[in-house]
Amino acid sequence: MAVQQRQWGTTPSISWTLPTEKEISQDKELTDELKRQGQYEAPGETEKKQQLLIQLQKIAVEFVKHVCRKNNLPQSIINSAGGKIFTYGSYRLGAYAPGSDIDTLVVAPRHVTREDFFEHMPSILEKMLPAGAIEEMKPVPEAYVPIIKLMIFGTDIDLNFTRLAISSVPWDLDVKDTNLLRGLDDRELRALNGPRVADELLQLVPQKKTFRTALRAIKLWAQRRAVYGNIVGFPGGVAWGMLVARVCQLYPQATGSVIVMKFFRIIGRWNWPQPILLKESEDHPIQARVWNPRLYPTDKYHLMPIITPAYPAMCATHNIGSTTKKIIIQELERGGDITDKISFGRLQWKDLFTKHTYFTKDYKYYLSIVSGSTSKDAQASWSGFVESKVRLLVQALEGQGTIGVARLFNKGFAREHRCHDEDEIEAVLRGDMQYQASNVKTETTDNINDPLHNAMAEGNADATTVADSNGQMVQNGTEPHGFYTTTYYIGIELAQDSTKKLDVSAESRDWKEQQCRTANFEEGRNYLNIAATRSYDLPLDVFAPGEERPTRAKKKLPPKKAPVTTRKRNLSASGMEV
Numbered sequence: 001m002a003v004q005q006r007q008w009g010t011t012p013s014i015s016w017t018l019p020t021e022k023e024i025s026q027d028k029e030l031t032d033e034l035k036r037q038g039q040y041e042a043p044g045e046t047e048k049k050q051q052l053l054i055q056l057q058k059i060a061v062e063f064v065k066h067v068c069r070k071n072n073l074p075q076s077i078i079n080s081a082g083g084k085i086f087t088y089g090s091y092r093l094g095a096y097a098p099g100s101d102i103d104t105l106v107v108a109p110r111h112v113t114r115e116d117f118f119e120h121m122p123s124i125l126e127k128m129l130p131a132g133a134i135e136e137m138k139p140v141p142e143a144y145v146p147i148i149k150l151m152i153f154g155t156d157i158d159l160n161f162t163r164l165a166i167s168s169v170p171w172d173l174d175v176k177d178t179n180l181l182r183g184l185d186d187r188e189l190r191a192l193n194g195p196r197v198a199d200e201l202l203q204l205v206p207q208k209k210t211f212r213t214a215l216r217a218i219k220l221w222a223q224r225r226a227v228y229g230n231i232v233g234f235p236g237g238v239a240w241g242m243l244v245a246r247v248c249q250l251y252p253q254a255t256g257s258v259i260v261m262k263f264f265r266i267i268g269r270w271n272w273p274q275p276i277l278l279k280e281s282e283d284h285p286i287q288a289r290v291w292n293p294r295l296y297p298t299d300k301y302h303l304m305p306i307i308t309p310a311y312p313a314m315c316a317t318h319n320i321g322s323t324t325k326k327i328i329i330q331e332l333e334r335g336g337d338i339t340d341k342i343s344f345g346r347l348q349w350k351d352l353f354t355k356h357t358y359f360t361k362d363y364k365y366y367l368s369i370v371s372g373s374t375s376k377d378a379q380a381s382w383s384g385f386v387e388s389k390v391r392l393l394v395q396a397l398e399g400q401g402t403i404g405v406a407r408l409f410n411k412g413f414a415r416e417h418r419c420h421d422e423d424e425i426e427a428v429l430r431g432d433m434q435y436q437a438s439n440v441k442t443e444t445t446d447n448i449n450d451p452l453h454n455a456m457a458e459g460n461a462d463a464t465t466v467a468d469s470n471g472q473m474v475q476n477g478t479e480p481h482g483f484y485t486t487t488y489y490i491g492i493e494l495a496q497d498s499t500k501k502l503d504v505s506a507e508s509r510d511w512k513e514q515q516c517r518t519a520n521f522e523e524g525r526n527y528l529n530i531a532a533t534r535s536y537d538l539p540l541d542v543f544a545p546g547e548e549r550p551t552r553a554k555k556k557l558p559p560k561k562a563p564v565t566t567r568k569r570n571l572s573a574s575g576m577e578v
Helices: 021-036 043-070 075-080 089-093 116-127 185-201 208-224 236-250 256-268 299-301 324-342 356-361 376-398 422-429 453-455 506-518
Strands: 083-088 102-108 134-138 145-151 154-161 364-372 403-408 413-417 482-495 526-534
Touching: 021 208, 021 256, 021 324, 043 075, 043 083, 043 102, 043 116, 043 154, 083 089, 089 208, 089 236, 089 506, 102 116, 102 185, 116 145, 116 154, 116 324, 134 453, 145 403, 145 453, 154 482, 185 236, 208 236, 208 256, 236 256, 256 324, 324 376, 324 403, 364 376, 376 403, 376 413, 376 453, 376 482, 376 506, 376 526, 413 422, 422 482, 422 526, 453 482, 506 526
Parallel strands: 102 154
Antiparallel strands: 083 102, 134 145, 145 154, 364 482, 364 526, 403 482, 413 482
């Protein structure tokens, strides 16, 4: 029997039908598969994180008091100053996997500054946590929103900071209160936006458990299919969460498995650029800029707008381009076909989570964008900046009539090399792997999760160059120097109807020159190159265990006197020039 209740979202729900026995059974099967895929952590790990957050809350209060005492404020103000920890991101939404980091925000009153945060918080953390608890602590003062990256008892913590224009931060502060936004600058608004969006989102879904099950599944699917990551033009975790929430609003009584099945058809056939909204936009006296294509011309160019529910409303998917939109829709259609077969018992949930074939099958030709630096810290900054700009190269390639698809892989590959001189560095930049350090494993940027790299990639860091004693220019000598690279790959699919020679040298040269003219680039310390790569020449470390690198096809000799009629073009015939 259908049960009519309140309206969720901006439109009436599609169905209020209660789950069937079959749907309940399929939901259990989905949950079991997610557990097999390692998407749920052990209860003991969850309890450990909760206790850690309790300790961080005590530290936040002590930090605020410490700054008050340093500023010689009256005891009455010290006693009432408060301070509070908020979580956001996947942890706050309740859809996180084992080993995921916890995004946290320290909220302080107005007399505590970002300078206080970097000067005093590290020592207070060391003082109040048990000896040896902090395995790693990396402040990132360059970040637009202040952040200290921590590893505490094996748990990754991103500790951000903001202050409010109020004299005290009580323990029961409601971050959703829009009056708290008064008097804040852009940095402070941006910092507060994380927990505000997460809290609003959770209030806008009919059943939190259903939402969390479905979101775990969709995030795993998006990561496996390499359509995850805001910086490179795909939806990030919060954007996928808002899409799942919208489907939950349309089917308030459905199980998580039904939400997943409906998700692919509803989102895959959405009438873009009609925006995804979880609630009607709201006005506020502070008059912050909100997403509105009628007022702001740039908002009109968002291809798949997904709008955050907390004021000020923003587009979480402004980086999506024409190619990534095409890829997302293709993957959604594929996901819908698979879940249709799961519904009829012809496939299992594990089939939905099969890995992408980006390197093993999808493309014959790739562009390798190699950024390099002479020190790790310099490379963290430089590679993050380059990552934030690679999509602009993709946009330039999309304008090529001879290119059908230019797809950027959603992760960079970080490698360490040992080079004696500039000639060897140039070889590395062209893709030569003979100087790679054999004792250092190649890692992807998402696994490294370097806070400075991330801040630069997200555009949340000031233009900066990083100087340190280990970042000297490489000079000729008998001892090799460390050289650090991060490579991004763009898969190229040639247009079927194109007869023109493909030449991307102009687009590559212009893009490279633009990045090397910025304040982020330092001659002799930072490097950048673009090289054409065939699928069978890709480095072995881009392939996961069990995957095989494509092999070079042997040319078949045509029969005598038979005309050669083939549409396929090899790299030289295509004129892939960079």
